[in-house]
Amino acid sequence: MENKLREIRERVLQNIEDARASGNLEQIRVGILGKKGELTGLLRGMGKLPPEERPRMGQLVNDVRAALEARLEERAAELREKEKQARLEAEAIDVTLPGPERSAGTLHPMNIALRKMVEIFVGMGYEAVEGPEVEFDHYNFELLNIPKNHPARDAQDTFYIDDNIVLRTHTSPVQARIMTTRKPPIRVICPGRVYRADEADATHSPVFHQMEGLVIDENITMGDLKGTLDEFARQMFGEGIRTRFRPSFFPFTEPSAEVDLTCANCRGEGCRMCKGTGWIEVLGAGMVNPRVLEMCGIDSTKYSGFAFGMGVERMALLKYNIPNLRYLYENDLRFLTQYR
């Protein structure tokens, strides 16, 4: 009996060792320890032994049983781990394979630039408002000190609907509308579409966008205008970008200035983009002409203010290195999909 036990123990341990899958171990377990298993059979046969041998032999059988069970458990864990590893290995995928195609979508680059511009001024306490694109001559010109038959109208080739209604040539009429309906302090920006009777080319478009800014308060100076535009330049184009003011003339501002920005391409060193000057002309600005204030019903002895108008497409061209204004109105998906 003892020999038999030893034989079983050695054989089964060997079988366990030879097992290659966790399923095989179950068969082995059932074959030895199951209801009809060899060891279970031996235990049943104990009755035939003399009573004095029974405790010792029972102990021996139980020892073998415990050893085999422990080994089975151990081996099963080993095999499960091995099988898991094999499965994980088999599950490896080609991570470089592209996912299902899905286009991202973007705003138009003009609007990307405009959003940024609006955000900068909203952060400085400006209210962004809109006004009509088809506008009365009165707001587009007359309240801005550009009377009928004034040559200053030549600078802005105008589309007319009738004698008194035009497609606005700038966003400045929104200024006039604000000034005639509100009391200072006023701090607004007016983004929107404007129209000029220019044929489309690399730098002109009959439809484009502007963003107007207007501040009316007590003690506003030209220095405040410069400070404001310097801050805009820094946020829009980065540190080190400054403004340069040059004297100019607009009927609705006095003094007036053409404003240049440090060329963002060469940082002022002079390059092809800025024609070697280090500066790029970007916008017009000035102190609101007291006449305009008076025409709009604001006391020019108490209040002063500044105004500026910038071309949004121009900003987009500079910011995103777009070589030709026409790209913005051709809606070529090969162009539009380049933006984020």
Add this chain to the structure above:
Amino acid sequence: MKVPMKWLKEYVDVNMTAEAYASRMVMTGTGVEGVEKTGAQFDNVVVGYVVSCVDHPNSDHLHICMVDVGQTEPIQIICGAPNVHAGMRVAAALDGAHLPGGKIKKGKMRGEVSMGMLCSGPELDVPAGLYPHIGDEGIIEIFEDVAPGTDVKEVFGLGDDIIDYEILANRPDCLSVWGLARESSAVLEEHFVMPEIAVEETGKGTFDDYAKVIVEDDTLCPRYCARVITGVKIGPSPRWMREYLYGAGVRPINNIVDITNFVMLETGHPMHAFDLSKVKDQTIVVRRAKPGEKLTTLDGKEHVLDESMLVIADNENATGLAGIMGGEESEIVSDTASVLFECAAFERANNRVTARTLGIRTESSGRFEKGVCAETTMEALERACMLVNMLECGSVVPGAYDHYPHPAEPKSIDASVARICRRIGVDVPGETMEDILNRLYIDTTLVGDDKLHCEIPAFRMDMETEADVSEEVLRMYGYDHIPSTLMNAVTMPGYRSEKIVFADRVKDALVGMGLYEVLNYSFISPRWIEKLNLPADDPRRNAVTLRNPLGEDTSVMRTSLVPSMLNTVAANLNRGITAGRLFELSKVFVPAEKAGELPEEKAALCVGCFGEDVDFYTVKNIVVWLLAKFGVTAAIEAAGDGYYHPGRKAVMTADGVQIAALGEIHPDVAEAFDISRRVYVAEIDLDALMPMEKDFYGVKPLPKFPAVTRDIAVVVAEKVGAGSMMDLIRKTAAKTLEDVKLFDIYRGDKLGLGVKSVAYSITLRAPDRTLTDEEINATMDKVLKALNQQFGAELRT
């Protein structure tokens, strides 16, 4: 305005390069477009002396010339000009010379070596007016005794720096050499020296013996000055005058005409010269045109005039448009013997309207509409007479005609130093302001600490207020002194208007769905609206029309974004792009009901999709998701405009308002836009959507009791909408319904023709208890009964 540097330097010292000067002017407010040199169109052309000239053996018209060009040996040049001969001085372009027509290279002509080219006037782009010996035919002959090898530019008077100014609309006084010299003197702090005007009157009699002027309209002609010149000898003007005119871009013609142009450029006053013998009765009448009066101007065009227009006439007929263009009859010709010089001031706005109405724009009309100073008119006329003396081309008759009934009142402005400093944000001392203004010929006295008393000279028509004075001070003091400050003012909340915020959120939602934003012009061709095949009375056919469009394609304001979207799709397909999802958010314009009012501008959104991976439901989902973002659920029904596919179009309504239309574009319409593929479009009315946005009321409590899901399949007629049945299920089971999903649609022989099986998964749940089987069965029965009653649906078994 172009001015030769030499001319400017007659009146002011400029001790720096033209470029440095230009930059000083720009930084003080006088625009400069560029600096160029006269004669820049060619180089390497020298005076040559033709030593010998023989016929070319292989040609019937070419000559072989040996030309001394100042080198050690004469060089051989082949020339075909008929006037070439030995012993003449010529303009010889050497090997490597650049001419307007191209580069000159040595080579062989019919077997003979040619080392350059002998040039004609047109070949050098030098007009006869500048150098009188340039004939219409043949090469230039140089009569001056100059050494061979001399640069011909010296002979022709070329090579001067020309400043191309860009004069702003408020400074018409700078549209003249004197005005610019005056401005330059203030900028450079140099003296401006104007010539002393003194006329020698050598003619017989007085003005009245020769001519009569009648000014009938003082408003449109505030000043009219005239002088008579007798014994006129027409001929070329002297070289210096021709050089100056040519440099300023004006073609020299003859001494009298050149004087009028010279004076215009120098003083800013347009002048006119009449051949007095051709003026009927030697009488000039300045009057308004008679209605329907006809006039042929110098350019040979006939115009029909009206009473708003000012003309120069004789006793009977209009002969010229005042300040715009003269008539043909009294033009200066080679045998003109007596001349009447006119120098006048005409009213700006009227001049502009007349010129615009008749479609004429001349140097003279351009100046009058910008403003010509009436005060200095006589001075300009005297300058012209002085030049007649100088050129010895006639005798000035004593006496002048001067009609100036209402001389301009002298203007003065009192300004506050402190207020100017506050405005410009720079502390400029009162004395400095006084000095700057005086430099600008604004006679200024500082009274006390703060008051600047400024006497405004007549030519500064732009100066009206203290703000104008502040600009003069600042531009001369230097814009670079403006500090960079942030305003010291009350804090104001910064925000975007609700409309802007709403539009931004719509765009962000669409971008998130993978759409690309496009931008199109707001004006389109009426033919594009035509292509939509709208009914004759459709309001979208009624568009705001531009009076002066660039062309038909951009002549009416959009009433719909669809045509632009279809053109965008077509353009991309043409570029070989086979798929795309696009949107445009812009305004459409609805004409006002009453004339003279502004049109209504409505915020519109158009989505356009094309490509293999999109269909009707792609576009439908875009709309549904967008509406869901704003808490809006819309009912959908098969309906819509005729430009959509009749079986694939829908309109969506919410709160009884149509909020969107969508569908596949009708193939006929697509074809009209040159699109041969399927295109899907959706139009959303943003003005209608914006107020519908539902506020978010907060979360529902999370469920505590289990849900039950039951699947049903029903057989219905093909035409019944699966979505409509879903709506009915929602309505019928509303009390306990949590969700309903469509999971299958089946068509097959077993079901029979014209029917389909639709399967739904219905989830029920009560918030306060576990539903019993009885309750669930009752609900499902109710649903089936409703489906049967409304749609004839039978439970599929």
